[in-house]
Amino acid sequence: MASDTLSRRPPTLRRVHTNSRLATAAKEIGFLLSAALLYTLVRGLTSDRVDAAFRNAEDVISFEKTLGIHVETELQSLILDHEWAIDAANGFYIYGYWPVFVLTLVWLIARRPVAYPFYRNALLASGAFSLVIFAFYPLAPPRFLPWHGFVDTVSVAVPTYRDMSSSRLVNEYAAMPSLHFGWILLLGIAWVALSRVLVLRIIGATMPLLMFAAIVLTGNHYIVDAIVGGAVVVAGLGVAVLIERLKRQRAVRAAIQDAHYSAGGDGGPDGDGGSPIPAQRLPNLSRVR
Template structure:
């Protein structure tokens, strides 16, 4: 009996250490991501030239519709409020909560998603360095409005220039990482409502980054592709996601 008790205590201690180590790893990675991104030398002139290039590229592709989309929702105050607040509160709280859930309930999937974040983040930092891009909110001549700052200045204050490169619009990992969380939730959640949330949440974030003038549509596409590339590489290095059936069997209390 005493041996079983000591074995159980050792297991709990080991799991606690593993949990603390994983939390420390992902927290350190996120902090380093912002520090490195903020320390990258920002070439403002190049960032605005590249922004014009993105606009021209979208025009050639026939999908430079962001100003029209913003104008369409401008008359609906509740919708403007919704996308602005979802942009603010629908990213890090969702990302961190999902990672915590995966760490506790789905260790294999957690490792895969964690690695996908690290890989896509590294790719993003390289692009930020070689291809700085001013976000739409810095181009009011096109009719863009920074709805997030109009709602509250707190979000910008919480991301000071020392830690955030304001000219790193491409790619949008704001969307890309939400996409990774959505895939994990839609694949592994036990309740249909949570799986539906997993499908719809990334789409809501894509709408938010565009309708708040923080990113172009092309940014979202690039962020999604890079996040999926990170996921593909991560799946090759780990067991990947559990199957949907296995995930639901292992999470009966998700309902």
């Protein structure tokens, strides 16, 4: 009988784990749909502020020149005569974002479920910070300013991608912060911190650098956009750390209360500091001679 029970238990546990992961995946889809809705609403707030977006772009360029980091057009000039380099930058910008994003979340849910909530919280918090910036600081991307020497390499080489991404649901004046860089930085941190395979950790460390190059070389973001993208991710990680600390504090308090209750403390059923004695363990005094 015992062996039959043990033989039946693993499939049951697998079904429980599968159902739990499906429920988690469904919850995450809800989060993503909510984020998409918020993004759409913010897009509505900024779509009629095109003039402000271009004024802000001029301000960003002036700010970068003041800092001596306005080198985007110089970097672009290094690849414009090399088709393979343009294809590489475009390819990583397009395929190094959403596919990596989705696959990493699936990997975290399936293989690192304990760590997943931390990175999910960091992702959502950084996204929330970004939405605030999108709403109050619309910014035209470099590719919209060809008179400054910027080239939209994606439109030149992959026009179908621009056609697909130019829907009303896409905020084209949300260059700052660059979540292309920021979220790949966050996912790269997860790869480095959680992967047991050295090659994957190296890839995780390299991905943010490649994405930084891609967003600049394709004319989609300013260098400052990447800096702010990294900053919102750091802020998101800070929120995730705070949430984890609060969860641990609650767990410790709950454990202390449970231990106090079990020991018959102030919150115990007998309230006298002693351990309650079950009735069935009391001696039958009527039989004592």
